[in-house]
Amino acid sequence: MSATQNLTWWKNVAIYQVYPRSFADGNGDGIGDLPGLIARLDYLKTLGVGALWLSPVYPSPMCDAGYDICDYTDIDPLFGRLADLDQLISEAHKRGLKLLMDFVPNHTSDQHPWFIESRASRDNPKRDWYLWRDQPNNWRASIDGGSAWTWDEGSQQYYLHFFLPQQPDLNWHNPEVVEAMHNVLKFWLDRGVDGFRIDVVHCVGKDPTFADDPRCMAGETMVQINDQPYSHEVLRGLRRLVDHYPGDRVLIGEVNIRSTARVAAYYGASDELHMSFNFPPLDAPWDPVVFRLCIREVERCLGEQSAWPTWALSNHDNSRIRSRYGGSLARTNAAAVMLLSLRGTPFIFQGDELALEDTQVNAQTRVDPGGRDGSRAPLPWLAQTPHGWSGTAPWLPFPPEAEALAVETQESASDSTLNLYRRLLHCRRESTALRLGDWQELPSHPQLLAYRRHCEDDERIVCINFDAAEHAFVLTGEWIVEVASDRHGEDQPFAGLVAAHQALILRQKGSAHEC
The missing domain is CATH 3.20.20.80 (Glycosidases)
Structure with missing residues (x-):
């Protein structure tokens, strides 16, 4: 890319x-x-x-x-x-x-002037700005899981609210x-x-x-x-x-x-x-x-x-x-x-x-x-x-x-x-590979997640260890630890081991794209 x-x-x-x-x-x-x-x-x-x-x-x-x-x-x-x-x-x-x-x-909000007008009467010009029905269906609201319809005593209809009753839904078909x-x-x-x-x-x-x-x-x-x-x-x-x-x-x-x-x-x-x-x-x-x-x-x-x-x-x-x-x-x-x-x-x-x-x-x-x-x-x-x-x-x-x-x-x-x-x-700001590069999964131990980011002549390898034990991660060539989540080994050659719950960003030795 x-x-x-x-x-x-x-x-x-x-x-x-x-x-x-x-x-x-x-x-x-x-x-x-x-x-x-x-x-x-x-x-x-x-x-x-x-x-x-x-x-x-x-x-x-x-x-x-x-x-x-x-x-x-x-x-x-x-x-x-x-x-x-x-x-x-x-x-x-x-x-x-x-x-x-x-x-x-x-x-x-039910305190918005639009809704105050909408609920004022059935023939209010803003009545159709919200969703009103004589009978509710079985739709349920988020947050409390109850009915998505609330009865309005003043205008004698139900209004729809996917969330709280204080949050009436707008009618985007209007x-x-x-x-x-x-x-x-x-x-x-x-x-x-x-x-x-x-x-x-x-x-x-x-x-x-x-x-x-x-x-x-x-x-x-x-x-x-x-x-x-x-x-x-x-x-x-x-x-x-x-x-x-x-x-x-x-x-x-x-x-x-x-x-x-x-x-x-x-x-x-x-x-x-x-x-x-x-x-x-x-x-x-x-x-x-x-x-x-x-x-x-x-x-x-x-x-x-x-x-x-x-x-x-x-x-x-x-x-x-x-x-x-x-x-x-x-x-x-x-x-x-x-x-x-x-x-x-x-x-x-x-x-x-x-x-x-x-x-x-x-x-x-x-x-x-x-x-x-x-x-x-x-x-x-x-x-x-x-x-x-x-x-x-x-x-x-x-x-x-x-x-x-x-x-x-x-x-x-x-x-x-x-x-x-x-x-x-x-x-990330200094590396086009990390910002914009392709993503390619790399073979690794099952407890590791490893992938390659690549853009033009910039390349990074990322390896995350999800395990409580260290694991080997084999790469061809010489790589430098650019960032370590625990700071261990940063700016040093990668030795082929990823520590427990450690995550690494690696760059090739001699790369012109250093952070």
């Missing part, structure tokens, strides 16, 4: 997910905000990422952590002002960082809804936003017959099984809009379907999503067989249509990497090497570069109705309590080992996870 064929920025960077409420607090109220994020942009620049994805910061009652939006074109006072968002865009761009917003097209939501994207694109992560985009095109679904009888929720053809028409319209803007604006979809083949369909014929999240790795245990199959499936399904992969091992809806891998720091660091060396664009959830674990919540500290608070804990910036969050106590408890895992602590430790991420991201 030629590097000159892939100059698109989003193929060449790692993207960092900022969960604003837990990133950095700029005003001492215990809730992270935009001024706090702006003050920490140099940290992200030094880390080595190329773009930020900002989870929702719009005005919201916060029934679902901001995914219940009551105004798509403003900023919630919790996070700052619209002027702060403009400053964030400007300051990020000054540092060469792109900024992506979270776009939530499937539903609004051209006025399409126009209104297109205007939302234009509003942010005109302000300089570089693209969007699109929430549950596979849900927007509802089955027009509203037929009962036998899978709902088995307890499955619609967020898992709704996958209608009209969603693709919606996406084609969004793509046409975004493509009219300069600067390679990007659409990244949350297609929460545990089938890579079905996810691949959302790329369309290069006329829908630019990229889509692939969720099987988020479910995968620390097992070489499972990851080998995941990667092969991505290469097969996306390679057939020249679609660009994404890789994520953590996000705001899932347990953190280290918690899923039994608390093992060695496994967590090895996973970082894998994440940042696969073919495609890697996504880093804030705090994974610190090897944070899920925080512990109880009945008194729980916030999220879906039980997802664990991965959303505040980042510890300083070693000493309150870890850089002065003023009111943060909205969630800090994660375990906050002092030892704080940014301040890890910056001075050469073998820390933070410095591993910095080395990996530097190596």
Whole structure:
């Protein structure tokens, strides 16, 4: 593959997910905000990422952590002002960082003016902006697993909500809804936003017959099984809009379907999503067989249509990497090497570069109705309590080992996870093979996952040991250990052994492409 064929920025960077409420607090109220994020942009620049994805910061009652939006074109006072968002865009761009917003097209808050009008009466002009029926079908909602329909006493009909009752679903078959939501994207694109992560985009095109679904009888929720053809028409319209803007604006979809083949369909014929999240790795245990199959499936399904992969091992809806891998720091660091060396664009959830674990919540500290608070804990910036969050106590408890895992602590430790991420991201930026190269699986011991990345005259070999014992890995030629997840043997000749739970990036001796 030629590097000159892939100059698109989003193929060449790692993207960092900022969960604003837990990133950095700029005003001492215990809730992270935009001024706090702006003050920490140099940290992200030094880390080595190329773009930020900002989870929702719009005005919201916060029934679902901001995914219940009551105004798509403003900023919630919790996070700052619209002027702060403009400053964030400007300051990020000054540092060469792109900024992506979270776009939530499937539903609004029940406090959105559109829904307030829609429920006012059956003959309201906005009645058809949402989905109303006299009788519910058997569709089930996500989060609580109950009926996806709620009775509205005032207008004497049921309305549809795939998520909480406070999140009524929009009717994308209504051209006025399409126009209104297109205007939302234009509003942010005109302000300089570089693209969007699109929430549950596979849900927007509802089955027009509203037929009962036998899978709902088995307890499955619609967020898992709704996958209608009209969603693709919606996406084609969004793509046409975004493509009219300069600067390679990007659409990244949350297609929460545990089938890579079905996810691949959302790329369309290069006329829908630019990229889509692939969720099987988020479910995968620390097992070489499972990851080998995941990667092969991505290469097969996306390679057939020249679609660009994404890789994520953590996000705001899932347990953190280290918690899923039994608390093992060695496994967590090895996973970082894998994440940042696969073919495609890697996504880093804030705090994974610190090897944070899920925080512990109880009945008194729980916030999220879906039980997802664990991965959303505040980042510890300083070693000493309150870890850089002065003023009111943060909205969630800090994660375990906050002092030892704080940014301040890890910056001075050469073998820390933070410095591993910095080395990996530097190596990725300097190597066209790691950014854009082909992926080829290599023969290895069953407990090893080994592959070759190659682009023009640049080449890297990656080997991850999933086992608690060391294993031999035989290569032809002389190779140098460029990055080791435990730092052992770096810049030394590779001796043919991979230590327990160690991951390595190797380059050929004498290569002109050194990181």
